[in-house]
Amino acid sequence: MRALIKFEVRSKALLPYNYQHALTALIYRGLGVESAKLATFLHDIGFRKGKKTFKFFTFSPLSFTNYKTTKEGIIVFPGTASFTVSSPLPEFIDYLTSGLWALRNFKIITLPVSIIEIAAIPLRNFTDEELFTLKSPLVLAIKSQEKATPTYLSYVEDKALYKEKLLNNLKNKYLVYYGCEPRIDYFDFAFDERHFQTKLPTRLITYKDQKIRGLCAPFKIKTNPELISLGYYAGFGEKNSMGFGFVE
Known part of the structure; x- marks a missing residue:
């Protein structure tokens, strides 16, 4: 809702x-x-x-x-x-x-x-392919014991890793929310790279004492409509309760 x-x-x-x-x-x-x-x-x-x-x-x-x-x-x-x-x-x-x-x-x-x-x-119905515009940055990160702060992923530098992390995030949300593994026959995700031609649409936001970097651009996603719906309502990527990953 x-x-x-x-x-x-x-x-x-x-x-x-x-x-x-x-x-x-x-x-x-x-x-x-x-x-x-x-x-x-x-x-x-x-x-x-x-x-x-x-x-x-x-x-x-x-x-x-x-x-x-x-x-x-x-x-x-x-x-x-x-x-x-x-x-x-x-x-x-x-x-x-x-x-x-x-x-x-x-x-x-x-x-x-x-x-x-x-x-x-009003509630939305979703198909297995949707185009969204991010109103707040999509954040994905990798944590390690060697670094005190997370490494925020760049879509341009490693698209395969970025998509893998995004899918895993959606799968984990689904598992926690519904209590079972989602059925995923296929998954694809791509930013509209026309928005990358002049400069990367990255944003750095300070949330209390954290500096958080994410991407803010339109994207297309293809997968199970239930996964898409959960991303739409709960947020895509990480740190959603801080206002990240909100789409329209």
Whole structure:
């Protein structure tokens, strides 16, 4: 399920570019109003199978009707702002929307807002081949004991490894969510490389003390429609609950 959250921006404010952690915190806060149990479970534990843990939600970047970008951040003027929250868990969206309505007035870091609308987005049906546009970076990484920080994968440098990691991520999500292995007769994934002609569409986002790099471009995916659906609602790639891997 997905829900579009729309705010009134009450006054002018300077919002830092790296605001994703504040939206994650807002989501947990909204959930906690209606279900402290679910909010605590997702924040502290998550859905697990062995060493694999998933929160099964993601969200889009904020959009604004009246703003200006500067070196220091985004100057947001009075108007409206919105973002979309996505999860395959029906109760997640229900609890979140009720909780956010209860909060109604709050700040997103420095930005004072009031909720004016929450709209459920109709469920989608998927085929075995879909074209998506990433609204937030797709992140895939390899961890090693030798390095303190993960190595973020580059699609251009090793497409086979990138596709393998993406498929494994989807398979693990499916296994944790449904409790069984997915049936996969074929899998293919490709970014639209016309977006790579001038420069790579990479983005570096600072999330609290983490510097996270990912790719943000349209892509085509061919596989089991259930895997595609799970990626659409839970997010593609890693770090989805931090706002990565959100597609339209």
